[in-house]
Amino acid sequence: MARLNFVLLLAVLVSALYLVRTQYESRRLYVELEKTSAQSRKIEVENERLQVEKRAQAxxxxxxxxAxxxxxMRTATPxxxxxxxxxxxxPAPAGGAPHE
Structure with a gap:
């Protein structure tokens, strides 16, 4: 019976450590996703600003x-x-060379 309890305790500990590791990895990935989303929004805003500036310049x-x-340059007049x-x-010569 003691051997079964020891095996079950070991399984619970391994399971708990795996759960902690999985939660940590999940939180780390969530933080990375939020940073990437914020950076994406910043890039989109910058892109919009540049598009407006481009339209203003053209x-x-x-x-x-x-010009x-x-x-x-100046406007062409008669x-x-x-x-x-x-x-x-x-008329251009037959050989294509210019007249001198």
């Missing part, structure tokens, strides 16, 4: 302003436009 007015300021007609253009 407005036609901003693109035109950058004027940085690239020194006064600065040069038209080339087909009659004025010299």
């Amino acid at each position: 407005t036609p007015l901003r693109v035109e302003q950058l 004027r300021d940085r690239l020194h 006064a600065i436009t040069q038209y080339v007609s087909y009659k004025d253009a010299a």
